[in-house]
Amino acid sequence: MSNDSDDSCIVKHFESYAELDENSQQLLLSLEEGPEKWPKNTILWQQGDQSDSFYTLSKGWACSFRDLEDGTRQVLDVYVPGDIVGLREFSFRKRITSVVMLSDAELCAFPRHHLDHIFSSSLVLCSVMFMITSRDQAILLERLVNLGRRSAREKLAHFLVELSYRLLRTNAFVENHLSLPLSQSVLADALGLSAVHVSRTFQEFRQEGLLNTGNAHLELLDINGLQSVAGFDEFYLESPISES
CATH class of the missing domain: 2.60.120.10 (Jelly Rolls)
Incomplete structure (x- = not known):
């Protein structure tokens, strides 16, 4: 290359x-x-x-x-x-x-x-473009489930864990902790929650040692713990067929 x-x-x-x-x-x-x-x-x-x-x-x-x-x-x-x-x-x-x-x-x-x-x-680039759009659609479908059927704790945990998996996909270095430039207002607007509800849930997560907040950033301290809260299944983020 x-x-x-x-x-x-x-x-x-x-x-x-x-x-x-x-x-x-x-x-x-x-x-x-x-x-x-x-x-x-x-x-x-x-x-x-x-x-x-x-x-x-x-x-x-x-x-x-x-x-x-x-x-x-x-x-x-x-x-x-x-x-x-x-x-x-x-x-x-x-x-x-x-x-x-x-x-x-x-x-x-x-x-x-x-x-x-x-x-x-x-043909290869056409196939890749189709895979990218298909995976994008799968993420949107899972987002609908997250918005409509999960509790506030599950919504927040699921969204944050999904981001960590997506970072892995783009070859970013991700351990069991991760810093995200996301404010509580952005997350509230993404998940259909009030800022007060997000703040209360974050307080619970901080007490449980799952994350820290500050200066419009989130630090995920225990991604595995958040995954457990969300009941997260990464099936919709699986590798493309061509890699199987």
């Missing part, structure tokens, strides 16, 4: 799903635009903006959200380093969500109109 592909955001992501030959790597490299830095709290795009590209999150964290009529918001997803941002919207002319940086971040743009070239040039 070339040095350029070693540094490529999207090549690294695609290779977590399937081995890419040199031609596929070079095709991705030719279509990917260079990384740009985005400061914390910067809006990447607003709902209704023109949908002309998706991005690979090389460094940092972001979230997608919808503003509601009553002034509140629903956080739809939290993106971790290595994730693809905006892939759900590539078939729409306008953005269906807004995206904001949760920390200082670095993103690589991938113009939407270049997808036709990928689809016509590489």
